[in-house]
Amino acid sequence: MANPEAAFEEFQRRTQELDALLERSGNQIGGDRLAEARAALEQGDYSIADELFAEIEERRKLEVQEAARAAFGRGEIAEAEVRWGDAAEHYARAARLDPRFTTLSKASDFAERTGQFATALRYSGELVELARTRETPERQAVALNEHAINLQAQGRFGEAEALYSQALEIDTATIGERHPDYASRLSNLAGVVEAQGRFAEAEALCVQALEIDKATIGERHPDYATRLNNLALVVKAQGRHAEAEALYVQALEIDKATIGEGHPDYAIHLNNLALVVQAQGRFAEAEALYVQALEIDKATIGERHPGYATRLNNLAGVVEAQGRFGEAEALYVQALEIDKVTIGERHPDYAIHLNNIAGVVRAQGRFGEAEALYVQALEIDKATIGEQHPGYATRLNNLAGVVEAQGRFGEAEALYVQALEILEQALGAEHPSTQTVRANLELLLSEKPD
Template identity: 30%
Template sequence: MSGAARIQRLQSLFEEAVGLAPPAREEFLTRLRAGDPALAVELAALLAHDEDTPSAERAIVDRVLPSAARLARRRSDHSPWPDIPGYRLLREIGHGGMGSVVLAEREDAQFRHQVAIKLVRGFPSEKLLERFRRERELLATLRHPNIARLFDGGTTMGGQPWLAMEYIEGQPLDDWCRNEKPSLQRRLRLFQALCSAVQHAHQKLIIHRDLKPGNVLVREDDQPVLLDFGVGKLLDEDDSALQATRTRMFTPAYASPEQLRGEAASTLSDVYALGLILFELLAGEPLRHVSGTTSVRSPSRVAETGEHWLRADARLLRGDLDNIARKALHDDPYRRYASAAALSADIQAWFAGHPVTAAADGWAYRMRKFVARHPVAVASSLAGLISLAVLSLRLVEERAQARLEAEGANQAAIFLVDLLKSSAPEATRGETLTVRGLLEQAEQSLEVRQFSRPEVKARLEMALADIQISLGRAEAAIELLEKAVQRARSPDGDPRVLGQGLRLLALAYLDASRHEDGLHAAEQALALNTKVFPPGHPEIGHTLMNLGVAKQHLRRHREALEHFHAAQALFSAAGEEYRENVLSSMHNQGWSMYMITRYEDAEPILLQTVAEKEQLLGPNHPSTLRTLQVVAQLEQATGRPRQAAERLSELLRRSILLRGEDNTTVADTRNILGSALHDLGRYEEAEAQYRAAMDTYAALGSDSQPGYAVPVNNLASLYEDQERLADAEAMFRHSLALRISRESGPWAIARAQNNLARLLLATGRVDEARVLAEEAWTVRGALEPAHHVERLDGLAMLARIENASGNDVAAQSHLASWKTLATQVTLAPNRRVAMHRMFAEFAVRSGDRGAVIAEFRAALAALQSAMPEGHPRIASLGIELASILVEGDEGERREAFALLDAARDIAAKHFSEHGPTLRRIAALDALR
């Protein structure tokens, strides 16, 4: 081994051994002596030197690493701590393999407070210096109440790096458990706060890689604070250099299987480490200490043999909590929880008595959980659904069917009687789980009981599925309805039952985002129902509505409108009892008109629908609130963001009162409110709403659904407007990856591609932008040509890219197509501004300075007419225009500096110091 390689090997061993407790360190040295005695002697000398222990082996240290020896000796000869200007170092409060932590006091004329100073332990190798620099950069981006904050940082006179961090008064997590003996609820609430901190870091594209109880301090208020992101890394960082050194960047006892195998860490590695911490909180002992392997034992089994305070809660761990720990600790990363938020959401589901995703999914399990939460309501609902099924058998009134219908009704009634008998006291023997037993019996009986006609059983399955749809359990409904439809297809089955089953199946498919399946089922249902029901029957109207909604999701809005008009006419003719259905069809018409920018047609029908829904259903009915949300979106799209924000703020308040904080409807409203605030230039408030929407999605486990990508995309656009271009690019890429992995529709993926292409073009990466823009156009080009603004966006992006590349023929061709299409579409204010900006880019290419200025003036006027005074985008555009005018005559120069003075304070408040606007301001100042 060469001298350089030997020193590198010694450094690696030192970093691995220095953080070990004395017994473990001695064992480490013993193993090393067996393979390389000389290297073991040198390592022991380094360890002794690091501890400032007098040793005859210091000469070896000086020979091997003289710089380390000199630094350590200088530190021990003059002062126990290096001199850090502005701080007085008091005492050591912690140490580990990476550094020592010293309590210090800030010495300042204005304020005084205590901080924790982290110093490199031992010798500051280049690798350790780099790790410290990275830790400083990473921590500076994190702002979370459960993550220790970074205040300051630098390098001592001797070249030793340091960080000044928030001083946390608290106990390490394992000590807190031993000393406090907290209840299971306290432990789990603390763990959820820890998950929230880790999720925050992951959303910043940062992973920790060394989560363990020693890196968690618990304050007196039971709030955990996560320490030491020094071994974290950005997700897109190249880890090859770190792998080459083979230095452990983690604590083996809390590392994931992939880390132990030497593979790169990911967010799923942090999820595994959270699983280990959860196991320890539940069982009272570390998993690997108990089992000696990475196999997962049940926390409940371990807790049963622990201290009394643990044994008392062991029974509560059985089942869901055991399953949650197993899922978090799965050896296959992709079978763990997808995020820390998803892990926390399953614990929240356990608290609420909801089904957890870690459990074996099944209708029986979910129904048992539902019954445990709502025993009385379920009893009433069950009786109601059976009665409904019995009554529905009388839909067929033809005399030839009377006997069969009576026979079916009699069988359904017998089924109901049997279920009710099973809840009688003599059957339950006084047990308290009567309703749960009743529901289990319903499931089992429905599965095995024989009926004289298949549609009798099918109707019971359909009635139960209808309740599942109303409860938001689309997948459970699909399972029942697919069986019901199959039964109803029997040769002697009733086609009316089949038509009803297909209609309900279409609705369930649409709720599960299976839009093509929903369209197919709705088309079958309509073809069948128009044959078996008389014209004008309400069942045909319901089927038309489902078919229209399916086509809405598939961007076939003109066809959808035809179905909604037909349904409205049918329900209107059916009588006043179908008034709510009439209003639903009007809402759907307004939504489709909004989607194809027929704003003048959409607004009156939506306002009428809101007024009638408030009168018929009440102002806080979910259906009323849905239409109010579309009205607010229309106001925003037509340049009225202030009205939209006011309406959405009130809508959010009412939605929270109705549903509570934790549901996707509230998350959607927050996202739309954030967009309105974004348009108003209230960037901080907009970011808060976007992040709240993302957090709610994640807490509900809905971050795996396509809708979660929408606030991610909007946050990226906000960063783009703030000229935080690196952050914007990372979030746009995240949004695109989410939409691809979540199997979002091709239109959603194309939108994300176009947004990322726009950012890449702004940063000069034209070829990368072209690839994305052309991929997006393959989808957008097939949209309805005269009815979708996204075709305009796609054409504009292609034109701008070719113009920037100097491909004049292609650029002019795309621009001509854009102009033709623009005459058929209502342009919102933002798109009018983008239009003038695009024309200005073409004028720059042709060298027509007058046209450039004219287009910028037009863009500024359009922005000023739509946005409030002092909007950041007005300031940015004004500065851009000033940069052109300053090169003109004296009058244009005066106008340029007037624009500069008007925009300076606004720009300083809202834009990144590294962005183009502040750079332009500096350049203009230099020309005064």
């Protein structure tokens, strides 16, 4: 031994530290075993102390798991009572204490429901990693679907679509294509396909999901109502408003008999019905539906949630349609403030809300300000939904209108032509949106100075 004194000092230091640790755990060990371990330590024998620490570690692990189970139970109670904010907190605590499949899955789900998209994405990423290494293929599909939901919520549509497709491939090989979970994944895939403007493809997926539901969970189930609502969304996107309205009403009737009229999902479906009612020019009726949806939101998800911002934005739209521009602008601003602290300023929905506030700014004659807002929205669209999406064409059309209002007719014409080409390709020549842009272009050409 090169330095026996130093080695002896190190031995004494370590012995004292271990002795102190044992002392702090004395209540769990008992006096006789503590004395035995100490005596052994003085002789350089660590085996008894090691056994005691192993016992304490295992006991504490069980205590942590018990705490996680209690937090999870509180989460389930809060979920049942539709206190989603509380549920998200409890499930998050359970996941931190004991990160297993069920806790991570719930933590991700309720973080997403409460608008904490970055947090949800982190939990679902952990869920996917766990599932790939420790879980069955069926659970791997569940994890991939959950992660895809969170990617979609952040506007990462291509990534989300790939994961939904991967989950469906696993489902085909495991639970089969006539299972309610397969229908759920089909419906989710339809949502992200619709978000990218591929409406006919999305509609076919929605119909397929509904057929599975009819044969499994039946037509009086809340999930069936959700699938009806999703089909209505894509039907409305293709301009078939009366058909979409009938589907929304059917979904709401199922909701009333199942989840009830105070549930956040009921608010979503009311909001969607309001959109199609508004599209048919029934503004007062639509406004009442938006207000009703917002009241439900206040009592459930709260006023700092992205969904609440969306409903505010939609209410602003129908207020604007009735000529109350100042009131509408204030609502749009409020929605954007919520967006900034939830989804952020690079999200497709933020672009939609910028576009909408630009419209009411333009209606008040502030053309330069409106133009800047449209340009900002288009920049976000380029980085998210892309330049072949109908939403991008809508923003181009709106930018063209404000450019035209400022007398820059050649520039406006080019923008209308670009928007028309996108819409004809994505929606067809007879879609109402396509016809609107074509009419705008024709009017410009007929009135443009030589």
